[in-house]
Amino acid sequence: MTTPTLIHGTVEAGQHLPELSYPVTATTIVLGALAARDWRPMHHDKDFAVNRNGTRDIFLNTPNLASWFERYITDWTGPYGRLQRVTFRMKGSIFPGDTMVFAGIVTDTGIDATGCGWAALDITVSVDGDTKTSCTARVALPLDADDNPWARSGDRWTP
Amino acid sequence: MSAIGIDDIEGALGVGQYEEEGEFPVEQGYIWTTCSSVENGNPLFWDPAVAEEITGGPIAPPTMVSVWFRPHHWAPDRSTPGLPLQVHFDLKEGLGLPEAVMSDNTIVFHEPVRPGDRLTTRQILRSVSDEKTTKLGTGRFWVIDVEYHNQRGDLVAVESYTGFGYRRAGEEAGE
Numbered sequence: 094m095t096t097p098t099l100i101h102g103t104v105e106a107g108q109h110l111p112e113l114s115y116p117v118t119a120t121t122i123v124l125g126a127l128a129a130r131d132w133r134p135m136h137h138d139k140d141f142a143v144n145r146n147g148t149r150d151i152f153l154n155t156p157n158l159a160s161w162f163e164r165y166i167t168d169w170t171g172p173y174g175r176l177q178r179v180t181f182r183m184k185g186s187i188f189p190g191d192t193m194v195f196a197g198i199v200t201d202t203g204i205d206a207t208g209c210g211w212a213a214l215d216i217t218v219s220v221d222g223d224t225k226t227s228c229t230a231r232v233a234l235p236l237d238a239d240d241n242p243w244a245r246s247g248d249r250w251t252p
Numbered sequence: 253m254s255a256i257g258i259d260d261i262e263g264a265l266g267v268g269q270y271e272e273e274g275e276f277p278v279e280q281g282y283i284w285t286t287c288s289s290v291e292n293g294n295p296l297f298w299d300p301a302v303a304e305e306i307t308g309g310p311i312a313p314p315t316m317v318s319v320w321f322r323p324h325h326w327a328p329d330r331s332t333p334g335l336p337l338q339v340h341f342d343l344k345e346g347l348g349l350p351e352a353v354m355s356d357n358t359i360v361f362h363e364p365v366r367p368g369d370r371l372t373t374r375q376i377l378r379s380v381s382d383e384k385t386t387k388l389g390t391g392r393f394w395v396i397d398v399e400y401h402n403q404r405g406d407l408v409a410v411e412s413y414t415g416f417g418y419r420r421a422g423e424e425a426g427e
Binding site: 115162246 | 282285286287288291294296302306308318356357359361362363
């Protein structure tokens, strides 16, 4: 039996998620682009990125960044955490040599009309203190050790 | 592919367009490659016993939903694939707005996506604003939903894109 790692009642507004710091290399960018099936050259060809896009290097693609945000959230919730919704606002790019830092805070919690517990989060990924992308997310959390948000479907899942 | 002009907007609102099936079924290898690329150790994606217990079998990371629709870089005998978000380009053309930016992107997750699923997508225009002037120029905001369904007809995700199509200050209105 897998124990839920984060229970809804232990989470409250104002709580910070543990920071995640990650040194980005060219491999990070290229692996992420191929994993997301994004074959566009600015995510693997530095010459193209610099001379055609006018950026200083290849940069992380948005769908892979979504995967980074998901990993950041579920590192915190454990496997019982089930994403309901995410919204992204892109502000700047992430390049090889950058250390990207994910930080997050719980902004609200609640239990919806179907009895599903949730937490709302504000998350940023920044480099040297500059926010590159911000994300708001809502994630369902188990109410107790017998609850499983993944068991919900149809009318009992209102993300 | 047809331009959406000002007189076409009302008829286009809420109508599913450009329904398309992904080129390949959802597959485990890509799930692992994606988890590996972001060092996601969630046991749902690596431990079949945990997946069985929590999600009734393996699932794909929810944020991968658009990955299943990016076409192969090359394929034999392929006809020209439509552009992702074709409705966005139809609006730009029909409203004579040469420039456009996407301001934000929301994904809402419904039924889990599982290896072997065949997903389909369709685009739905939800709203077009009156003409507005921002620091970029004068144009209109629009919201386009991309709905994803599995082979059983279950809704698995909805992506909403807010776009702003515009003319730079000083440029003439398009046709």
